[in-house]
Amino acid sequence: MSGTKAEPVRWGILATGGIAASFTADLLDLEDAQVTAVGSRSPESAKRFAERFGIPRSYGGWAELAADDELDVIYVATPHAAHRAAAGLCLEAGRAVLCEKAFTLNAREADELIGLARSCDRFLMEAMWTYCDPVIRRMSDLIHDGAIGEIRAVHADFGLPGPFDPGHRLRDPVQGGGALLDLGVYPVSFAHLLLGEPAEVRARAELSPEGVDVNTGLLLGWDSGAVALLSCSITADTPMTAAVTGSAGRIEFPRGFFSPERFVLHRPGRDPEEFTAPDGLRSYQREAAEVMRCLRAGERESPLVPLEGSLAVMRTLDAARAEIGVRYPGEDHGRSPAGG
Structure with missing residues (x-):
């Protein structure tokens, strides 16, 4: 530059x-x-x-x-x-x-x-943008410092009500449509930020007539015993919240966890503590x-x-798509359907 x-x-x-x-x-x-x-x-x-x-x-x-x-x-x-x-x-x-x-x-x-x-x-x-958010970074620092003990469970969801017609990009396999890659990437990335790449990926989904996922649930597991329960949808307006539960407390995000303005730290025997965004910038x-x-x-x-983190998230999304049976045009031939 x-x-x-x-x-x-x-x-x-x-x-x-x-x-x-x-x-x-x-x-x-x-x-x-x-x-x-x-x-x-x-x-x-x-x-x-x-x-x-x-x-x-x-x-x-x-x-x-x-x-x-x-x-x-x-x-x-x-x-x-x-x-x-x-x-x-x-x-x-x-x-x-x-x-x-x-x-x-x-x-x-x-x-x-x-x-x-x-x-x-x-x-x-x-x-x-979630990884660049000061509220998310503050959460990560607290967890790293042991504020909630060892992470045991992560919950997060992201769903839009639609309806999206068959011609919309979210239902177009050629454009990589479906809930998972467009919306599910946020809950998956959130779990990766906290726990790294999971050892096990399980998923179940409803598929559209075009062959993309429209309502998907994921269960991720780590060797530590931690689990993540995640969901995404283009057929339902989900709460869009997230929670991280540890052995000594939990952190809760209100609606819009992927671009949060605040979170609340709950610990036994203490008053809840609220943390807010300090910089005034948009996502x-x-x-x-x-x-x-x-x-x-x-x-x-x-x-x-980090690039290796983005690659790891893509491996998890690949594993989830393998579970639910979603493949995009051109993938079997080693090329992008929109390449060129």
Whole structure:
């Protein structure tokens, strides 16, 4: 990356959907960030997006965006089936990359992408904002310090009521649809943050006529005896809460655990203790701020969102999909369905 710490980090946005718009809007509110270019497979879509957010340059192709030497980092906001192709193109062009979750379609693609980033000597990070949240980090510190003893159980869920019609990306196998990769990645990542990669993965799901999961439950187990009970759905408005129970107390998150404003620590014989967010930033801003901190420090990955952790989460999601019988087009042939 060029420039000094006083200069803004120059961002490119790859894709123009709802997530890209939300990220861009939040990025524009950061003084040390500059949205310089946007790229889409549709020139018209890229131009409209650029006009909407006052972005100087728009490109009607991923390769053109990736080739822009005035960009420090590119945010990949495509559906996850295209992450391997889009992020890989940017890395090969010499750009740092922030790639939306789920990191890729499967662990094989995640491993390829991580290997590519390292061979190109470029920064890569999954956009798992939960790991960048100061409330989540405070929880991790408390647990590490023994505040609730040894973790025995984790509970977390994330569900949307829908209904989503058959043409929606969440029900499209070609785009990696289903509840697990889009929503379940949050509860799974939450459990991984606390306990690491599980020794055992069990799952059960209802599948749509298209063959994607619409209502899924997971039971993860660790050699320590700890378990995680997780669920995700695109057919039900779940509580979206989380709890971590230890041998000496528990921590509870209210609705929206994946981007929390607070949590409550409960310990026997003590009054409940509430912890809140100290920084006033929004979730997209926190992950963007971590990317910019890493770039300015010359780091090739974030210590908050390590690449091996993202790969481990993808292995767990792969194991869950194997249990419920969800496979995406092209997986049997060793290629991404959205590659190219």
